[in-house]
Amino acid sequence: MTDTPSRPDELARHSAKMAKKKAARDKIMATKSGEKGLIIVHTGKGKGKSTAAFGMIFRCIAHGFPCAVVQFIKGGMETGERNLITTRFSDLCQFHTMGEGFTWETQDKARDIEMAQAAWEKAKGLILDPRNRMVLLDEVNIALRYDYLDTAEVVAFLKDHKPAMTHVVLTGRNAPEALSEAADLVTEMELVKHPFREQGIKAQIGVEW
Template sequence: MSAPASDTTPEARATARLARKKAVVDGKIAAASIERGVLLVNTGTGKGKSSAAFGVLARALGHGQHCAVVQFVKARSDTGESAFFQRQPEMAGHWHVMGEGFTWETQDPARDAAAARAAWQQACTYLTDGGTDLLILDEFTYALKYGWLTLDEVLPALQARPATQHVIITGRAAPEALLAVADTATDMHLLKHAFQAGIKAMPGLEY
């Protein structure tokens, strides 16, 4: 017996497809019942790794969560995100600019390593604090890339953090071992960048 003509129209087929998709999505949502802290890694050569993390920071603050940021490479404190978030009462004393700048600027590996270790010690105070809901380790992957910190000390600390604490790590060249323990990992791939065309970094967009 053939189907009624009304069921074979494009509109009817589209409605049926949407109904099937909704059933699949609803099933996945129902199956996701675990509530715990999540480790996110934003890596890759593209722009937006830190910006994405700070977007989540705004979201978490909007929910009244307790948050902290430790920046491992940035040395400047005049960035727009630093100015904005440090004006928020909830972030007072919890935004730490602890880098010495990029290695080609500092030309001092020993100083860079010392700064990274100091930043890691600061990070560890939050990784053991059950009252911190979200911790952002900005440009943290460089500390691993240049050997300032080791995976042997970092991974256990990340995995032993409070059960409900979220951590976001940003930076290029995230090592495979870090990606393996991450719950969510995003590779931001560069397609093109204004800097390649000679356009300087603009306030409000790049910093």
């Protein structure tokens, strides 16, 4: 329980302060009227990059918007979100798993490059289809980071060919600077504390996959 006295004069002051805050916010909000398809980047070492991206995909599904996912790296692993989307929402969301796992799992660079290029070709087609309101390129930043894809080519494509109202979400650590510069919305998920590191807790069902 909070032990704030909550006396009538204090409540009135709070109310007046909040009314002022609301007026200021409403004024700001009135200037925010634009709409556009965004280039969205989730990067950083923390948890939540792909998770939040899938959260947005589920929002699109909820609104009945066609959308698509291309997984660049995580192909080797069965995940809850993939199962849910492919079994229940395949009418709205195309799901393409083009990766075979992290690069230290495959140990075959030529093959990794081939897979990344194929995934990017698929991604371009999905982005060019204006019916898709959102296209998620999951872990694409890893492919950019290892030069399996050319960052300049990806950025140029997004700038020149992305339909105006399509959102494209790019996830993964170490997003290249040129990509962040081209993006509209960049969030860095910062790892403050992680039980994997500090408590020897493994990746758990429902939390990580």
